[in-house]
Amino acid sequence: MTKLNCFKAYDIRGKLGTELNEDIAYKIGRAYGQIYQPKTIAVGCDVRLTSEDLKQATIRGLNDAGVNVIDLGMTGTEEVYFAAFHLDVQGGIEVTASHNPMDYNGMKLVRENARPISADTGLKEIQSLAESNQFIEVANKGTTEKYNILPEFVEHLMTYIEPTKIRPLKLVVNAGNGAAGHVIDAIEEKFKQLQVPVEFIKIHHEADGTFPNGIPNPILIENRDSTRNAVIEHQADMGIAWDGDFDRCFLFDEKGQFIEGYYIVGLLAQAFLLKQSGEKVVHDPRLVWNTLDVLEQYNGIAVQSKSGHAFIKDVMREHNAVYGGEMSAHHYFRDFAYCDSGMIPWLLTLSVLSETQQSLSSLVEDMITKFPCSGEINFKVTDTQITIQKIFDHFAPQNPSIDKTDGISLDFGAWRLNVRASNTEPLLRLNIESRLDKQPKPMQSYVDELTQLIQA
Incomplete structure (x- = not known):
């Protein structure tokens, strides 16, 4: 065997x-x-x-x-x-x-x-x-x-927006030579039929399994330049980049700045709640304050789930949640059989840009200012569980509130951290966020303290 x-x-x-x-x-x-x-x-x-x-x-x-x-x-x-x-x-x-x-x-x-x-x-x-x-x-x-x-898939995607309400917008789309290009072409064709005034600027568009521009993974900082530069060069309203099988999409504002997936969760929750208040939204425990703040503002109900698509999908089904979002850029939708999609998020963002008449940077600016975050920081450690215990022991005297939904989350009022073992790689994943209104220390000082502790 x-x-x-x-x-x-x-x-x-x-x-x-x-x-x-x-x-x-x-x-x-x-x-x-x-x-x-x-x-x-x-x-x-x-x-x-x-x-x-x-x-x-x-x-x-x-x-x-x-x-x-x-x-x-x-x-x-x-x-x-x-x-x-x-x-x-x-x-x-x-x-x-x-x-x-x-x-x-x-x-x-x-x-x-x-x-x-x-x-x-x-x-x-x-x-x-x-x-x-x-x-x-x-x-x-x-x-x-x-x-x-493809034709039926594109018809389904159109149900998430009201094509007549989309305002003139210019988008940079970066398929990374992966599988997304053929869907973008079909959406572009559909937009022309429906007279949706959106212009697509395509980069690294052709499907090419040799990946001449590197493996498409925009979560890596070194893979973001081409999208950012094209947004600035073409004065586009938004940039969108996908991974190879396009189940994740990553958004850039009109200044070419990459927007952390965490804030996109808040934005998409807002998009659904503008249509129908009182809906449930599932989020993971890594970063939570902004999502909870948006749900409070727009009358939504928060449901927390362990990270990972199998867990999120189960919790969404159990609670009939309209949307679920992970900060890793996986977004899940009830009308898409609770599955994750890399096409629905940017279409919904077009809707919000059109309805609010705002730029993408101004839509997320408040969120980023109120709830700064570290982004996910990965550490290679010899034993993830021992390291997590060490972090817990170090901070226990400060009496944080503790949540063990996924790894361990410690909430100190002015700032919080979540640390967990990766489900897919031998890594420890750390996320930190803080509240501006509690006048915390600069984010970097929390990051430095935890980095020293983990690497000690």
């Missing part, structure tokens, strides 16, 4: 050749089919050079397990999510390594209605069967047909 190391907490990811190859992809498809026995599932893949072959191997495995496959071609993850709740299918698989290095690939798996399959909800069973190789021969193999989901 071969141990498969590509199975992670939420998805499948591994080094090409050794941890993930066509043989392993075939077994994953075969195991998915045998365990869930769906009649039909939708399968897509990102632009990586190995993705198409891995996708075809997965499809062969599914067909051999008796499953019919709708092959969506080259897609972003959310197109597979959309297919999984929009078409008459019982699940979906996207072959993608998102923002991982060039020599990696992976998969994201969902069941009917795009419900996530993670370690707690079936991924371990798929792993065991793929490792044991104990596949049952079926009498009738499945079939495969190609299908273009």
Whole structure:
């Protein structure tokens, strides 16, 4: 029995050749089919050079397990999510390594209605069967047909905005040579039909699995210059950059400044509550004060969840929340089967820009001033749990209020911190925020104190 190391907490990811190859992809498809026995599932893949072959191997495995496959071609993850709740299918698989290095690939798996399959909800069973190789021969193999989901996906995206209310705007869009470009083109075409006065300035637009401009991951500071510079050069109203499978989008204001995902959560919560007050919004515990402030102002109800898409989606379903946001730029929507999307957030932001007649910088300026934050700081440590305990022991004499929803959050009134172990990498993740009205110390002094403590 071969141990498969590509199975992670939420998805499948591994080094090409050794941890993930066509043989392993075939077994994953075969195991998915045998365990869930769906009649039909939708399968897509990102632009990586190995993705198409891995996708075809997965499809062969599914067909051999008796499953019919709708092959969506080259897609972003959310197109597979959309297919999984929009078409008459019982699940979906996207072959993608998102923002991982060039020599990696992976998969994201969902069941009917795009419900996530993670370690707690079936991924371990798929792993065991793929490792044991104990596949049952079926009498009738499945079939495969190609299908273009794009027109229906774009129609769905249009339901989040009122096209007649969008004011003239100029957008810089940076697909990072990933999978987002074809959707932007289709939205641009739709806007022309509907006479929506939005101009798109496209950079790094063509899908190219060699990633000539680097792996698309705008959360890394060094990957933001091209978007920022284009916004300034073209005097655009907003810049948008996506990761490889475009399930995350990152926004830049009209000055080219990158806006932390934390403040976008507040902005999107506001967008929904302007339409319908009293709705529930799910947030993670890393940074919370701005989100709570927005929900108070616009009459929304806050629900806290552990970080990570499987947890957020479950909590949203349980509370029927209209929206859920993580500061890591994952945004989830009830009308999108509680899945995350990198297209809906910027469309909603267009709405808010149009309705308020304000610039993006002025919309988030107050939030950033009132609730400054450190952004997420990652530390490589030998033992995350020991380090978290050390931080707790250090601050315990100050009697902070304590929350253990995810890692540990300590609230001192004027400032708070959250520290947690990463679910996906051997890292300790630290977030700090403060309240301007409590006249705290400068943010850097908190960051310095914690950095010294963690590295000591």
